[in-house]
Amino acid sequence: MKLIRLYTAENAQRILDAARELELKDGRETAKGYAKNIKNNLQAGSSNPKAAPLLAQIQKNLYDDARFRFLTFPKLILSLRFAHYPAGGKYDWHFDNAHMDARRADLSFTLFLNDDYEGGELEMDFGHFKSRVKGKAGEIVIYDTGVRHRVNPVTKGERWCLVGWVHSLIPLPADRRIVQLLGEEMQAVRKARASAAEDQEGEDGPSALHEIYQYLCRRFSG
Numbered sequence: 001m002k003l004i005r006l007y008t009a010e011n012a013q014r015i016l017d018a019a020r021e022l023e024l025k026d027g028r029e030t031a032k033g034y035a036k037n038i039k040n041n042l043q044a045g046s047s048n049p050k051a052a053p054l055l056a057q058i059q060k061n062l063y064d065d066a067r068f069r070f071l072t073f074p075k076l077i078l079s080l081r082f083a084h085y086p087a088g089g090k091y092d093w094h095f096d097n098a099h100m101d102a103r104r105a106d107l108s109f110t111l112f113l114n115d116d117y118e119g120g121e122l123e124m125d126f127g128h129f130k131s132r133v134k135g136k137a138g139e140i141v142i143y144d145t146g147v148r149h150r151v152n153p154v155t156k157g158e159r160w161c162l163v164g165w166v167h168s169l170i171p172l173p174a175d176r177r178i179v180q181l182l183g184e185e186m187q188a189v190r191k192a193r194a195s196a197a198e199d200q201e202g203e204d205g206p207s208a209l210h211e212i213y214q215y216l217c218r219r220f221s222g
């Protein structure tokens, strides 16, 4: 699970202002099976003509964000939608569907549009421990789609967010972790080399680590 900033608080507020103008639908319409009975929120997806251009812009911002790309290796961003939890709104323990928009969902994410409410934490169950996340406006939490999770009841105010899924170029969490660790190590090596005067020459050339990184990315790609 990772929490990163995608938007400034001001830009998140701008998106929130636009979201408040949308006509929202009962979230149970997109829930399947048992999820219909545990979901209590309102949503607007790309089938909503007013939401569609906003969602397309946010999707572009996600694809353009280097940190988001590094954490998810997105092939496709799926089923992006606004979600609104008024006071009392919640989404009890569930697993997200393995398939969204006829693609395998590998990662789930929530982009927080406001933080001036009480309750409403995104709680994840990692088996041996649980984790509660309440991001600041403009932050995005990303986690593996297989993780059991819930949105706790909003006890005061209202919670606004966007949720979506990533169909990843690297489907397995352990494989993504390997290339992420290697990528971070490459950055550290690059920095160390740049700061060492004797290594200034040729510092921009690809290293063996770079080649290994590309080989692993290809090998792990689904």
Ligand SMILES: [Fe+2]
Pocket (backbone or CB within 6 Å): 094, 095, 096, 149
């Ligand atoms: Fe969920």
